[in-house]
Structure formats: structure tokens, C-alpha cells
Amino acid sequence: xxxxxxxxxxxxxxxxxxxxxxxxxxxxxxGSIAYFAAAWSGIDINFGRIARGWERGWQFISxxxxxxxxxxxxxxxxxxxxxxxxxxxxxxxxIAISIPIALGAARNIAPLPVYLVCRAVIAVSRxxxxxxxxxxxxxxxxxxxxxxxxxxxxxTIGFLAKLLAExxxxxxxxxxxxxxxxxxSWTQWINFGVQPQVMPRLIGLSMYRLDINFRESAVxxxxxxxxxxxTLNTAFSRYEFDTVAAILLIIIVTVMFLEYLSGIIRARIQ
Amino acid sequence: xxxxxxxxxxxxxxxxxxSQWIRWGMxxxxxxxxxxxxxxxxxxxLWFMMDNVGEVIVDIGSxxxxxxxxxxxxxxxxxxxxxxxxxxxTIFALIMAVPVAFMAARNTTPSKFFVxxxxxxxxxxxxxxxxxxxxxxxxxxxxxxxxxxxxxISIRSIGFCAKLLYExxxxxxxxxxxxxxxxxxxxxxxxxxxxxxxxxxxxxxxAVFRWDINIRESTVxxxxxxxxxxxQLQSSLNVLAWPQVSLILLVILFAVIIGxxxxxxxxxxxI
Amino acid sequence: xxxxxxxxxVYNTGDKALSDVTLSIPDGQVxxxxxxxxxxxxxxxxxxxxxxxxxxxxxxxxxINITTLxxxxxxxxxxxxxxxxQEYALVERLTVMENVLSxxxxxxxxxxSLFRKFPQKDVDEAYRLLDRVxxxxxxxxxxxxxxxxxxxxxxxxxxLIQNPSLLLVxxxxxxxxxxxxxxIMRLIVxxxxxxxxxxxxxxxxxxxxxxxVQRVIGLETGKVVFDGAPTELxxxxxxQIYGEEDWEATIEKVDDDAEEAx
Numbered sequence: 114x115x116x117x118x119x120x121x122x123x124x125x126x127x128x129x130x131x132x133x134x135x136x137x138x139x140x141x142x143x144g145s146i147a148y149f150a151a152a153w154s155g156i157d158i159n160f161g162r163i164a165r166g167w168e169r170g171w172q173f174i175s176x177x178x179x180x181x182x183x184x185x186x187x188x189x190x191x192x193x194x195x196x197x198x199x200x201x202x203x204x205x206x207x208i209a210i211s212i213p214i215a216l217g218a219a220r221n222i223a224p225l226p227v228y229l230v231c232r233a234v235i236a237v238s239r240x241x242x243x244x245x246x247x248x249x250x251x252x253x254x255x256x257x258x259x260x261x262x263x264x265x266x267x268x269t270i271g272f273l274a275k276l277l278a279e280x281x282x283x284x285x286x287x288x289x290x291x292x293x294x295x296x297x298s299w300t301q302w303i304n305f306g307v308q309p310q311v312m313p314r315l316i317g318l319s320m321y322r323l324d325i326n327f328r329e330s331a332v333x334x335x336x337x338x339x340x341x342x343x344t345l346n347t348a349f350s351r352y353e354f355d356t357v358a359a360i361l362l363i364i365i366v367t368v369m370f371l372e373y374l375s376g377i378i379r380a381r382i383q
Numbered sequence: 384x385x386x387x388x389x390x391x392x393x394x395x396x397x398x399x400x401x402s403q404w405i406r407w408g409m410x411x412x413x414x415x416x417x418x419x420x421x422x423x424x425x426x427x428x429l430w431f432m433m434d435n436v437g438e439v440i441v442d443i444g445s446x447x448x449x450x451x452x453x454x455x456x457x458x459x460x461x462x463x464x465x466x467x468x469x470x471x472x473t474i475f476a477l478i479m480a481v482p483v484a485f486m487a488a489r490n491t492t493p494s495k496f497f498v499x500x501x502x503x504x505x506x507x508x509x510x511x512x513x514x515x516x517x518x519x520x521x522x523x524x525x526x527x528x529x530x531x532x533x534x535x536i537s538i539r540s541i542g543f544c545a546k547l548l549y550e551x552x553x554x555x556x557x558x559x560x561x562x563x564x565x566x567x568x569x570x571x572x573x574x575x576x577x578x579x580x581x582x583x584x585x586x587x588x589x590a591v592f593r594w595d596i597n598i599r600e601s602t603v604x605x606x607x608x609x610x611x612x613x614x615q616l617q618s619s620l621n622v623l624a625w626p627q628v629s630l631i632l633l634v635i636l637f638a639v640i641i642g643x644x645x646x647x648x649x650x651x652x653x654i
Numbered sequence: 655x656x657x658x659x660x661x662x663x664v665y666n667t668g669d670k671a672l673s674d675v676t677l678s679i680p681d682g683q684v685x686x687x688x689x690x691x692x693x694x695x696x697x698x699x700x701x702x703x704x705x706x707x708x709x710x711x712x713x714x715x716x717x718i719n720i721t722t723l724x725x726x727x728x729x730x731x732x733x734x735x736x737x738x739x740q741e742y743a744l745v746e747r748l749t750v751m752e753n754v755l756s757x758x759x760x761x762x763x764x765x766x767s768l769f770r771k772f773p774q775k776d777v778d779e780a781y782r783l784l785d786r787v788x789x790x791x792x793x794x795x796x797x798x799x800x801x802x803x804x805x806x807x808x809x810x811x812x813x814l815i816q817n818p819s820l821l822l823v824x825x826x827x828x829x830x831x832x833x834x835x836x837x838i839m840r841l842i843v844x845x846x847x848x849x850x851x852x853x854x855x856x857x858x859x860x861x862x863x864x865x866x867v868q869r870v871i872g873l874e875t876g877k878v879v880f881d882g883a884p885t886e887l888x889x890x891x892x893x894q895i896y897g898e899e900d901w902e903a904t905i906e907k908v909d910d911d912a913e914e915a916x
Contacts, residue, residue: 118785154465170524181631202420244603259428332513368511562743567732568759580747
């Protein structure tokens with residue numbers, strides 16, 4: 114029996130802690146508990162109100178058993194149509210703008226000044242919630258789908274350009290170098306060395322963004338930026354839960370359809 | 384490799400003529416759909432209003448600057464509420480998402496035909512509906528306030544977290560699980576020793592990722608009465624108090640950047 | 655003693671992986687199971703501990719019929735069968751110690767295992783085994799920090815801490831370099847000797863098998879086509895198992911470097 118073994122026998126074994134320094138560990142644990150407790154205590158729950166509201170909640174849930182598509186069909190149709198239109202237009206425009214920005218935001222392609230500018234655009238687009246952008250745009254442009262369209266295009270840039278830029282930065286260097294070594298020009302290099310590597314991902318991300326844009330377009334109407342959200346808001350304020358249920362079902366089914374479609378398209382590309 | 388005769392010479396082409404036509408056709412259809420969509424938006428826009436857009440922007444911009452810094456003292460509590468909604472909402476969502484994810488993953492679901500479709504239904508329905516709509520609904524059920532926002536954030540996040548988590552569960556290495564099963568471990572022990580360690584990094588990543596998103600979302604829930612800094616934004620917008628609006632936007636921007644920084648740090652530490 | 659009677663496995667796809675395998679392995683015997691890929695070697699040992707459910711036939715370990723046990727009984731029976739895997743199958747994000755102790759899961763309750771509160775005698779036994787396989791210094795390393803040979807040693811310790819009477823070994827050396835392969839094989843065989851364990855070792859490398867085991871079973875499309883001492887493995891027999899090839903070199907290699915010390 115070795116000396117090292119003898120020293121260990123009879124010793125209790127404990128799993129090494131994730132954070133080795135005990136002071137830090139306890140500070141973190143106690144700090145988190147204190148924060149959660151404080152955060153929870155700041156939330157007042159009015160049980161009387163919930164008890165009264167529960168009946169309404171039940172009405173809402175049961176409305177899904179009997180959704181009303183017909184009585185507000187004109188409004189629903191117009192809203193959905195507008196949402197779809199906004200989704201398509203903004204996704205196309207968003208992608209078109211994202212591609213050059215993504216190229217500019219990839220450190221292995223772009224020079225530093227271009228890189229910084231493009232990254233700044235992405236950061237601003239990601240930091241601002243769609244709803245907030247829509248509020249500002251409605252204030253500037255007035256009510257209507259144009260504000261929603263610009264909002265979604267802008268949001269698409271932050272999403273798509275960031276992920277695409279990361280993909281370009283992670284691409285295989287050797288393939289791109291092989292093209293460069295043939296004496297290709299910059300545009301040829303992008304076309305033959307970079308584009309084939311990132312194309313499947315670009316298409317996958319675009320489909321995913323189409324899906325997100327549709328979901329977002331459903332709420333922009335709440336602040337007057339067009340789409341089904343306006344209809345939804347009206348239905349909520351009139352407590353017409355059966356119409357609400359109909360609208361939500363349409364949204365859910367559309368999202369499911371889009372996901373299914375994007376699954377097929379992604380499978381075919383790869 | 385498709386070849387074509389041209390002036391008696393073979394010309395190389397990437398694609399056959401037929402597939403080339405189909406490609407062009409699809410591009411054309413896409414273009415037409417886009418133009419029609421744009422037409423629709425354009426029709427609903429009062430373009431004559433757009434003539435003075437520049438002036439409007441300058442006007443709002445000049446009213447909004449400088450931000451009313453003193454207003455910050457009325458914002459501390461809403462900021463606290465906003466963060467509380469995001470953090471607690473994420474925690475509740477994770478607690479509920481874990482069982483849903485295990486029910487939805489093909490390799491851990493108790494029943495492929497009854498439980499799994501049900502779990503997938505929960506995922507898709509909570510995920511498809513924006514948190515603002517959930518908030519709208521919950522305000523009418525539990526009344527306006529932070530609680531409604533908290534529940535809205537939780538519900539919206541269940542589907543998101545459960546979807547990513549069940550995909551992670553489906554990707555685990557089955558042999559590691561098999562090895563634990565071969566020792567005579569009970570199903571619960573197999574889960575704790577064979578499955579959980581494998582999905583832990585994904586779980587932590589999902590948690591901070593969603594927390595980061597939830598900070599953004601919780602800033603606007605106040606617009607429909609669900610508490611947080613959005614309430615102040617709404618009331619400032621209602622009275623066109625632009626210096627307050629610009630301050631609130633700065634605060635939101637700051638909170639989002641801090642959130643993103645923390646989540647990046649945490650993800651770096653875990654993975 | 656392990657007794658297999660007419661063990662048969664037909665997969666849902668209709669592939670017959672095992673057909674009517676009958677054999678018995680007395681206590682303390684180490685058996686190599688050879689055969690081409692897809693011959694049913696993995697299926698055979700997985701049918702013994704029922705990671706794969708056999709379609710028909712039975713497997714008896716120490717006179718207990720494993721094939722008819724309920725889930726509780728099966729877990730008890732699995733404790734008596736240590737399994738060692740091709741790709742080590744350690745839980746990579748757990749420490750070496752946790753991986754070894756996971757071999758005791760069949761003996762401790764859920765809550766103890768959840769909080770890693772294993773009995774001290776299990777911990778001591780884990781230390782002893784890790785010392786025996788030469789990894790005592792690695793106790794708190796994470797499994798994914800180890801090299802292939804080290805991981806397989808942890809895998810061996812995990813199987814042995816179960817205190818099994820039978821080892822099921824699935825291609826223990828397939829992912830290792832030649833030298834490490836020998837060390838691992840030697841370790842397994844030595845440990846079986848020390849503890850009087852019987853073992854079934856699936857192995858591709860015929861020469862390696864001949865070097866270490868007392869008995870070789872050849873499997874071809876799910877049937878036993880050879881069962882005898884390693885010395886009886888002639889080119890004719892190997893041709894029957896694997897198909898036509900020049901076997902002389904494979905067999906002779908054994909004697910040349912069998913004595914390389916580690």
C-alpha cells in the first residue's frame with residue numbers, strides 16, 4: 114500500500130466546489146439569496162384582485178374551446194394581412210442591409226474603422242427593444258405600418274448581422290486563403306471564398322428571423338405601428354376573449370407553419 | 384457537369400438550363416411578393432406627411448435634449464421592479480421549463496404519444512405569443528402591477544427555455560447514460576448522474592441568455608400596465624415630456640448593456 | 655458462473671444480431687469474444703445485462719435468470735456485472751471520484767447519491783482502486799481532462815467498485831494506441847485474477863486477445879463458430895470468422911513482442 118493511499122484512506126471525500134474561494138462562494142450565495150428575497154418582497158400580490166380576475170382568466174381559457182373567427186373577421190383579416198406584409202417586406206429589407214453590415218462587422222474581413230462603425234450599428238439595434246423603436250417611429254412618422262416596417266427592418270439588422278458576422282469570423286481560413294491565393298479580387302474572394310461557407314447559415318437565420326418578425330409584428334399594433342396587434346388590443350379592451358383566442362390561435366398556427374417550413378428548408382440546404 | 388454546345392464549342396455551366404430557369408423563377412416570385420408587400424405598406428402611408436419628417440426629428444430631438452437628469456430620483460424604484468421581474472421571471476420559467484423539456488425530449492419522455500405532444504404544445508403556445516400580449520392578458524386577470532409582468536415574463540420564457548433545453552437533452556451522449564444504467568442505478572440516479580451533468584452547461588447558458596432577453600422585455604411591459612420602468616415611459620409619452628423620455632431611454636440602454644455584460648461574463652465562466 | 659441458453663436478438667429493423675447463442679463461462683475464466691464488426695459481439699454482452707432486451711432465450715448469472723427479472727431485480731443483478739466501454743463512457747463533466755463512485759449507485763439511495771454522501775467504506779474502496787490503477791493523484795480532476803488510457807482506467811475502477819462477479823468488457827482498447835492497449839488489457843486480466851472474476855471481453859485485435867485470455871469465442875453473424883483455447887486459432891478458423899485474408903502475420907506477431915514490459 115502506497116504512502117499516498119494510506120494518507121487518504123478514512124478521509125471523507127467532498128466534491129470540489131465550483132468556486133474555490135470559500136469567502137467568494139458564501140458572499141455569492143448569501144448575496145443572491147438576499148437579492149431574491151428583496152426582489153420578491155417588492156412584489157405585492159393582491160389576492161382579492163386575483164380572485165376576482167380569475168373568473169375572467171377562466172373565460173379566456175375556455176374561449177380557446179370556442180374561438181370566434183367570424184364576428185370580427187374583417188378586422189382580423191386586415192390585421193393579419195398587414196402583419197404578413199410587414200413581416201415579408203421588413204425581413205427582405207433587413208437581410209439586404211444586414212449582409213454588408215455583417216461583412217463590415219467581421220474582423221477578419223473589414224478594416225478597423227469600418228468594423229467599429231458596423232459593430233456600433235449592431236449594438237444600437239440590439240439594445241433598443243422593438244416596441245421602444247416603434248414608439249419613437251410612430252411619434253415621428255405617425256400611425257401605420259410604415260413605422261412597423263422600419264422597426265422590424267432595423268431589429269433584423271441587429272440580429273442577423275451579428276450572428277452572420279460571427280459566422281464569417283469562424284469560417285475556415287484555409288478555404289478563403291485558397292481563393293485569395295488564386296489572385297482573385299476582393300469581390301471575387303467574397304463570392305467564392307466566403308459566400309459558400311456562410312450561405313446555409315444565412316438562409317437558416319433568415320427563416321428564423323422571418324418567424325421572429327411575424328411574432329413581433331403581432332405586438333407592434335399595440336403602439337399603433339400596424340398589424341394584428343391593434344385588433345388584438347381592441348378585442349382585449351372590449352373583453353372579447355373569443356376573438357382574442359381566435360387571433361392568438363391564428364398567430365400560433367402561423368408560427369408553427371413557419372417553423373415547419375424553415376425546418377424543411379434548412380434540412381434541404383444541409 | 385452540365386455542358387452546352389455553343390458555336391460548336393462546349394461551354395461549362397454551373398447548373399443545367401432547367402434548374403437555372405427554376406432558380407430565376409423563384410427569385411422572380413420572391414421579388415413580386417416583396418413589391419406587393421411594399422405596395423401595401425406604401426398605400427397605407429400618408430406620404431405627404433413625410434415631407435417634413437426631417438423637421439419633426441429635429442424638433443423632437445431638440446425637445447428631448449438635454450435629458451431631465453433630476454427625474455432619475457423617481458426612477459430608482461421602477462428600475463428595481465424591472466430587474467426583479469426579469470430575474471424572478473427567469474427563475475420561475477426555468478423551474479417550469481425543466482420538467483417540460485424532459486417530457487419533450489425524445490430520449491427522456493415518459494411517453495412519445497401522449498406526454499410528448501402535450502409538452503410540445505406547451506412549448507409552441509407559450510413561445511409564439513409575445514410577452515407583451517401575455518402581459519396584456521394577465522393585467523386583465525390579476526390586475527395591473529409588477530406581479531402581472533412577472534407572470535407574463537415567466538410564461539413567455541417557458542417555451543423558449545424548454546425548447547433549447549430539450550434540444551440539448553436530445554444531443555447528449557447515450558453511452559454515458561448507458562454506463563450509469565449498467566451499474567444498476569435507478570432511473571432517478573441515471574438522470575442525476577448520466578443526464579444532468581451533460582446538460583448543465585447548456586442549462587446555465589440558456590438561463591443567462593434568457594435573463595438577458597428578459598431585461599429587455601421587462602422594460603416595455605409597463606406600457607400595458609404590468610409594472611416596471613415602462614409605466615414611467617408611458618406616462619411621460621402621454622404628456623409629451625420628451626426630456627423624461629430621453630432619460631428613460633438612456634436608463635434602459637444602460638440596463639441592457641449591463642445585463643449583456645454580466646451574461647457574457649457568466650457564460651464565459653461556465654463554458 | 656454465467657450460462658447463456660439459446661440467446662437470440664432480432665432488432666426492430668429485422669436484423670438478426672444473435673441467433674441461438676448457448677455457452678457457459680465458469681467463475682474466474684476470462685473469455686475473449688472475437689468476430690467482425692456487426693457480428694453481434696456488442697449485442698451479446700448488452701443482452702447479458704439487458705441494456706439490450708433479448709428477443710428469446712435466457713441468461714443466468716449464478717443461477718439467477720436475468721432475462722425474466724423485473725426492473726428492481728434487474729438493477730440488483732446489474733450490480734453484479736461491471737461493464738467497461740469502448741469510448742470509456744465516463745460522464746465527462748464529473749470528477750474522477752464521482753465517476754468511480756457512480757459504480758456504487760446500485761447500492762446507495764437516491765438522496766445520498768444526489769448529495770454525493772457515499773459511505774466512507776465506498777470512498778475508501780474508491781481510493782484503493784484508484785491507487786491500484788495508478789490514478790490516485792487525479793481524484794478531483796474532471797474526467798474530460800484525462801488522456802484516453804487514464805479514462806479507461808477510471809472506467810475499470812468504476813466497474814470494479816461494483817464488486818461484481820462478472821465483467822462485461824466492450825472493445826476496451828479500440829480507441830487506444832497499441833502500447834496503452836496492452837497496458838489496459840494486462841490490467842483487466844490481472845484484476846480478474848486477483849479478484850477471481852470471470853470476464854467477457856469483446857475485442858477486434860486477435861493478437862492482443864491471444865496474448866491475454868484463456869479462451870476465445872468466435873462470433874459470426876450472430877452465431878458461435880469457434881470456441882476453444884487461443885492456441886487453436888489457426889488461419890483456417892480466422893478465415894471462417896472473418897473471411898479470406900493472410901492470417902499468418904497476425905498470429906505470429908504475438909510471440910515476438912509478448913514480453914514487452916510496461
